[in-house]
Amino acid sequence: MSVLAPVAVAPARLTPVEPYLELSVPTAVRRLRALVAALPGTAIHYAVKANPDPVLLRALHAAGSRFDVASPAEVVAAIEAGARPEDLVYSNPVKRRADVAYAAALGVRVFVVDSPEETVKVAAAAPGAAVLCRLVTSGEGSDWPLSRKYGCSTGEAVHILSAAAALGLQPAGVSFHVGSQQRDPEAWGPPIAAAARVFAALRADGLAPWLLDLGGGFPARLADDGADRCPPLAAYGEAIDRHLTRAFGADRPQTLVEPGRAVVAEAGVLHCRVVATLVRGGTRWVFLDAGVFTGLVETLDEAIRYPLRTERDGGPTGPCVLAGPTCDSADVLYEQTMVDLPLDLVEGDRVWLESAGAYTTCYSTVGFNGFPPLTTVRRG
């Protein structure tokens, strides 16, 4: 037999090395369509930061999505996926001047600001661009609140957008973000009402704002999420429509949303294995070969709780602490609120973290402890 004869490899052995993220692009497209259906008349701008996989971006573009970008690299990724630069929203409210100029040179026309200083910067680096002014929100009701760092008051927004007009920018309107993984559809009510006050004040000043960015925050199904904890997307669409009608009446502006997690989280399953099961001081610890530094940063403070499946599911379960593989003590996923896993789980068993398509591969470290970054294996 020649040494060049083909080698037969059993398909079952063609499993990628764990840990890896299995990404179903069709699932993400299905979720995009569900958002389109739930939010008729509202443009969907997928938030590239949630998962910038290039095949995913191309599929979402082909399915009609626009994009929300936060950096020059994300502008390029969106354009390479087929997006028109004028359909992008550059939503990072505080940007390097050179980054604004770079994006503007590529044709980006809509930038988010939330301060007079940033407005002056955009006017200089992207003359004539359209600006959305971001309002502060409470973040209440969300798993990953965003309230501290960005946003201004309605009074400040009126001042900023009027100043923008005086600087030759187009005062497009208002943006806000109710916090990631927002559980309460009614959370959109107060900021929509606040936005309407800004629009009214600007119109009274003779300006003509036309665009309202409703942000992201639409949830994915996480651990222990019943209908009460994760309302259907239609409930969000209904609440937003009702609040828009109440706040704007017949003068409703164009609207857009920036979903990231809601599109891609449920499209991803993180495949990993048990490194060890131990008992420490009477508590069971399960160590996985994926952890905080290989993509699961959102478990910090145990904010995001991934649904777990194992190859031992079906038998009796018990509580355990879940830890990652690095020798860093911060690499613990769930400890304050332990997870329930099969009692017969042992070293080498496969574990799947579901709804893990968002904020995992991109949050992975370059290789802390010598463990490689989380890779993506696409399915479908």
Place this chain on the structure above:
Amino acid sequence: MSVLAPVAVAPARLTPVEPYLELSVPTAVRRLRALVAALPGTAIHYAVKANPDPVLLRALHAAGSRFDVASPAEVVAAIEAGARPEDLVYSNPVKRRADVAYAAALGVRVFVVDSPEETVKVAAAAPGAAVLCRLVTSGEGSDWPLSRKYGCSTGEAVHILSAAAALGLQPAGVSFHVGSQQRDPEAWGPPIAAAARVFAALRADGLAPWLLDLGGGFPARLADDGADRCPPLAAYGEAIDRHLTRAFGADRPQTLVEPGRAVVAEAGVLHCRVVATLVRGGTRWVFLDAGVFTGLVETLDEAIRYPLRTERDGGPTGPCVLAGPTCDSADVLYEQTMVDLPLDLVEGDRVWLESAGAYTTCYSTVGFNGFPPLTTVRRG
């Protein structure tokens, strides 16, 4: 003039693009020598995880350092730097079986364990290897405590090391870690005393442990650190020597330490620039182009406080919140305890984070928000 004529470039323009880590390998070697001087008779095993830069590893090896490793990639990095595999300590207490076998095949002989399960695993994957059993410590006095995830009691350690001997492993001794950036030299006292109790019990059972791994935790000079907050390395050496004499008398085992931060932190300066200075609700915010996701993860919970310098230093200063460049609200470095920066600091100004050589480049994400990982520029 030919188009091939050399182009004159002013040296001042050859500045790398911010942000980047400037790494002084000679400073790291100097810090290594200071540790050698402070801990006579104790082997220094540099913790590769703190900064695995290959030029740094080669220089530390040439200066006499051994290495502490946590994964197959770190074993390879240490060997490529010139280390003998038998001089490595594989200190990650919970390891993939395949990783233990890989390291053993490369010649690694010393593995840390802290459970019966891991001892059985090492006996199977690295037959005849030497094992150190890690004791739990309180972590008190450290900026980045490590107490939750690893370590067992002295009673468990005696059991584990006796079982190791029965499994054909060499019960080498004990390891512990007093927590990273440990401020109190006396923190080594209780675990050294505990280690001595383990050694005595093993010797009473006819075993002959010979090695005590005193861990890391030696501090680097951080913000606001006077001599009280960051005692000189000699104070650590003196305290450890005193505790070893008290606990072990004439039967002192071989000793080693695993410094990471103490060697490389002060060898690194993170160069970045101000993206914006804003006022939010009466509070000044300074946004930098480096943040939590580009290497500064240790600012989470504001644990590690980097000394700051700016090109405006010298004039009046005031408090501000310090934030990173991504549009993630978690990308805030210091807010609960604000930092003091010059009042005339403006966009584009250069800012230097000192003592930033440890746990920065390796903690950097692969590119969250499209911002590239932190790069290293070596000096000296």
